[in-house]
Amino acid sequence: MLFVCHANLIRSPLAENLFRKMTSQAGLEGRFEVDSAGVAVRAENQPPFPAMRRVAETHGLPLEGSSRRFLQADFDRFDWILAMDEGVKTDLLSIARSPADWSKVRLLREYDPEGGTGLSVPDPYLDDDDGFEATYRIIERCVARLLEALQGERRSG
DSSP, rough: OOOESSSSSSSHHHHHHHHHHHHOOOOOOOOOEEEESSSSSTTTTTOOOOHHHHHHHTTTOOOEEEBBBBBHHHHHSSSSSSEESHHHHHHHOOOOOOOOHHHHEEGGGGGGGTSSSSSOOOOOTTSSSHHHHHHHHHHHHHHHHHHHHHHHHHOOO
16 A cells, blocks of 8 residues: 655655554554655655644644655555545656556545545645645545445455
8 A cells, every 4th residue: 555645745644654543443454565655755764744743643643754756666566556636646657667557546535435536635735734634634534435445345355
């Protein structure tokens, strides 16, 4: 399970950490390889953005991890590659090598119970804490629905 945003500082590390927390709470810890990356990382090994860390901590979620670039090898390593927005999805598809790679790329908001396909998770980079809170809530409900979908596949498969 690889979550991908632009710089791997706000949205994708949040999704990664929420997915880890939710899988742990569901008794599924260690069943999924989980990571995050960015398609336009300026500097690797940077911690998550301070404003998102603050908002996540108000929800009892410490944001861990450090930024890294998406690598073409990630197509081999991960079965699910979840893009935070259409631009990121386009970037991922442009470096995909085959239809098998393309089939792994989805938008996270395809799992939003309040929205449909083709929606982007807003990047709150220039927003105040309210913008970061809104992004947190979108990602939280998408990740919860994604996990429900995965659990359904495991039961039926």
